[in-house]
Amino acid sequence: QLPLQESGPGLVKPSETLSLTCTVSSDSISNTFYYWGWIRQPPGKGLEWIGSIYYSGSTYSNPSLKSRVTISVDTSKHQFSLKLSSVSAADTAVYYCARHPINYESGGYPSTFDYWGQGILVTVSS
Amino acid sequence: DIQMTQSPSTLSASVGDRVTITCRASQSISTWLAWYQQKPGKAPNLLIYKASSLESGVPSRFSGSGSGTEFTLTISSLQSDDFATYYCQQYNSYSTFGQGTKLEIK
Numbered sequence: 001q002l003p004l005q006e007s008g009p010g011l012v013k014p015s016e017t018l019s020l021t022c023t024v025s026s027d028s029i030s031n032t033f034y035y036w037g038w039i040r041q042p043p044g045k046g047l048e049w050i051g052s053i054y055y056s057g058s059t060y061s062n063p064s065l066k067s068r069v070t071i072s073v074d075t076s077k078h079q080f081s082l083k084l085s086s087v088s089a090a091d092t093a094v095y096y097c098a099r100h101p102i103n104y105e106s107g108g109y110p111s112t113f114d115y116w117g118q119g120i121l122v123t124v125s126s
Numbered sequence: 127d128i129q130m131t132q133s134p135s136t137l138s139a140s141v142g143d144r145v146t147i148t149c150r151a152s153q154s155i156s157t158w159l160a161w162y163q164q165k166p167g168k169a170p171n172l173l174i175y176k177a178s179s180l181e182s183g184v185p186s187r188f189s190g191s192g193s194g195t196e197f198t199l200t201i202s203s204l205q206s207d208d209f210a211t212y213y214c215q216q217y218n219s220y221s222t223f224g225q226g227t228k229l230e231i232k
Contacts, residue, residue, distance in 0.1 A: 037221075046213065046225045047226075052221075064127075096170075116169035
């Protein structure tokens with residue numbers, strides 16, 4: 001198993017910025033074979049990919065969220081982070097971090113999510 | 127954007143049944159499709175990648191097939207541990223999940 005652990009506030013006010021960190025308990029965050037991603041799941045609903053980052057800082061984001069998403073990485077701390085700005089109640093969800101292997105058969109883009117954190121519920125409410 | 131549509135949304139079945147879940151893509155994604163199982167309160171678990179490749183440690187009663195725009199996940203003989211929600215995910219262009227199929231006990 002490759003433990004990943006999300007951390008951050010469980011309550012964020014509307015219009016503010018949601019900030020979460022994922023800690024990877026090994027130095028694999030610098031491994032050239034993986035991106036590291038964020039996925040969310042509103043209560044009782046399906047999964048939505050938010051975005052992913054490579055150890056070099058290269059990022060991919062969901063076009064529908066891109067304008068509000070910032071993902072960063074700190075390899076020295078084995079962490080990557082998510083910031084989602086201007087949140088509303090629609091952003092209430094369980095947020096997961098996950099390992100995102102690179103698909104070298106198809107252009108070197110991220111592929112599946114093979115290891116996941118346990119998830120953290122973030123509620124947007126005043 | 128590539129949209130993924132799963133059917134059915136809910137499936138009722140019994141232990142020992144053979145069940146099939148379908149996932150359709152809005153455009154061709156070759157075989158860049160994965161399947162996940164999610165149980166309540168838990169993170170999803172990767173079952174199948176590249177449409178038909180079984181992830182290590184996943185029981186052989188799970189299988190996947192398809193290419194292009196139509197894909198299936200089959201469970202050959204349902205076990206009690208298999209009652210969960212299943213999601214498909216395309217990774218041909220960015221990443222999109224289907225809306226999920228809840229597999230319930232009949």
